Amino acid sequence: MLKRTYKYLYTRLSKFVLGHGVSAFSDTIIIGASGYLLTKKAFDISISGWLLENALQQPAVDAYVYLSGATLVAAIILKMSSIVFVHFPAVKHATVEPEEISECLLVMNKEIFGHISKCDSSDPPCLREISEQHSFDVNIRMVAESLAEHIEKSVGAIKVKRKDVFISLYSYDDENGCLSYELHHDSRRDSVDSKVLCIDDEKYAEYECIKTIKSSASTSYVINKKKYAKGNSRRHKTLEQYMGCKLEMNGCVYGFLNIEFHNNPVFVDEEEMQDFMEESIFPFKLLLEYQYLKKDFFDRFHHFE
Known part of the structure; x- marks a missing residue:
C-alpha cells in the first residue's frame, strides 16, 4: 500500500513539474534572473537600488527582494526536479511505433x-x-x-x-x-x-x-x-x-x-x-x-x- 501511494504521488508530482505551464515558468524565471545578473555585473545596475531611490520605501524594497529570491529558488527547484523526472520517468510505458x-x-x-x-x-x-x-x-x-x-x-x-x-x-x-x-x-x-x-x-x-x-x-x-x-x-x-x-x-x-x-x-x-x-x-x-x-x-x- 505504501509503495502504491509513493508511486501515485511521484507520478502526480512528475505530471505537475513537467507540465507546460510550470516548465515555462521555471525556464522564464531562470533565464530572466541570469540576464539580470549579467546586466548588473556589466553595467552596475540594481533594480532594488533604483526602486529605493525613486519609488519605494525600504520595507517595500525588502519585501520585493525576498519575493524575488523566493521565486528564483522555487524556479531552480522546479527545474532540478524536472531534470530528475525526465531521467527517472514515473510512467512505466512509452509510446512505441506499432x-x-x-x-x-x-x-x-x-x-x-x-x-x-x-x-x-x-x-x-x-x-x-x-x-x-x-x-x-x-x-x-x-x-x-x-x-x-x-x-x-x-x-x-x-x-x-x-x-x-x-x-x-x-x-x-x-x-x-x-x-x-x-x-x-x-x-x-x-x-x-x-x-x-x-x-x-x-x-x-x-x-x-x-x-x-x-x-x-x-x-x-x-x-x-x-x-x-x-x-x-x-x-x-x-x-x-x-x-x-x-x-x-x-x-x-x-x-x-x-x-x-x-x-x-x-x-x-x-x-x-x-x-x-x-x-x-x-x-x-x-x-x-x-x-x-x-x-x-x-x-x-x-x-x-
Missing part, C-alpha cells in the same frame, strides 16, 4: 488481392468461394499476437514478459445474449474456463466485459486487483491490473477484448491506463473490428446465395 500493425496490414492486403484474383478467374465469380478465403480465425489470432508483442515493447520499463500479459477475445452473440470465447494469448498458457458468458446470468454479472457490454461505456479499467471479479482460473492469483474494450461499429457490438497484466502493476492510476489504451491498444482494436466487419460482410453473401 511496427506490428504494418505486418498485419500486409497480410490483410494480400488477402484482399486474393479476393480480386478469385473474381478475375471466375465468370461470374462465385461469392461463396471468395468468402471462404477470409481466414477470420487465423487473422484475429495474428492481431492478438501482434498486440501482445507491442505491449511487451511498450512496457519495457518493468521488463514485462510473455507470461505477464494475458489477452482474451470474445465474440458477441446478440441473438442469444452471450459472449463466446474465440482465443487467448499466450495460447500455451492456462486455458479459459468460461467459454460462454451469458449476459443475464448472475454468475457473470460482475465480470468487467459483461458490465461494459450492458452499459453505454466502450472501455473498462481496473487499477486495483481487489476490485476485479475472480473467475475459476488460477491466473487470477497473479493478476494485478485489467483493461478491456468493446469491438463495435456504429453502435453494433461484435466482440470484446480483455487485457490482463500479471505479476507487476504497470499503471499508477486510471488516467494512465486510458492514455495507454488510446495510444497503443486502439490501433489493434481497429484491426480486430475490421476482421469482424469483413466476416459479417461475407456472411451476408452466404445468405444471399
Whole structure:
C-alpha cells in the first residue's frame, strides 16, 4: 500500500513539474534572473537600488527582494526536479511505433488481392468461394499476437514478459445474449474456463466485459486487483491490473477484448491506463473490428446465395 501511494504521488508530482505551464515558468524565471545578473555585473545596475531611490520605501524594497529570491529558488527547484523526472520517468510505458500493425496490414492486403484474383478467374465469380478465403480465425489470432508483442515493447520499463500479459477475445452473440470465447494469448498458457458468458446470468454479472457490454461505456479499467471479479482460473492469483474494450461499429457490438497484466502493476492510476489504451491498444482494436466487419460482410453473401 505504501509503495502504491509513493508511486501515485511521484507520478502526480512528475505530471505537475513537467507540465507546460510550470516548465515555462521555471525556464522564464531562470533565464530572466541570469540576464539580470549579467546586466548588473556589466553595467552596475540594481533594480532594488533604483526602486529605493525613486519609488519605494525600504520595507517595500525588502519585501520585493525576498519575493524575488523566493521565486528564483522555487524556479531552480522546479527545474532540478524536472531534470530528475525526465531521467527517472514515473510512467512505466512509452509510446512505441506499432511496427506490428504494418505486418498485419500486409497480410490483410494480400488477402484482399486474393479476393480480386478469385473474381478475375471466375465468370461470374462465385461469392461463396471468395468468402471462404477470409481466414477470420487465423487473422484475429495474428492481431492478438501482434498486440501482445507491442505491449511487451511498450512496457519495457518493468521488463514485462510473455507470461505477464494475458489477452482474451470474445465474440458477441446478440441473438442469444452471450459472449463466446474465440482465443487467448499466450495460447500455451492456462486455458479459459468460461467459454460462454451469458449476459443475464448472475454468475457473470460482475465480470468487467459483461458490465461494459450492458452499459453505454466502450472501455473498462481496473487499477486495483481487489476490485476485479475472480473467475475459476488460477491466473487470477497473479493478476494485478485489467483493461478491456468493446469491438463495435456504429453502435453494433461484435466482440470484446480483455487485457490482463500479471505479476507487476504497470499503471499508477486510471488516467494512465486510458492514455495507454488510446495510444497503443486502439490501433489493434481497429484491426480486430475490421476482421469482424469483413466476416459479417461475407456472411451476408452466404445468405444471399
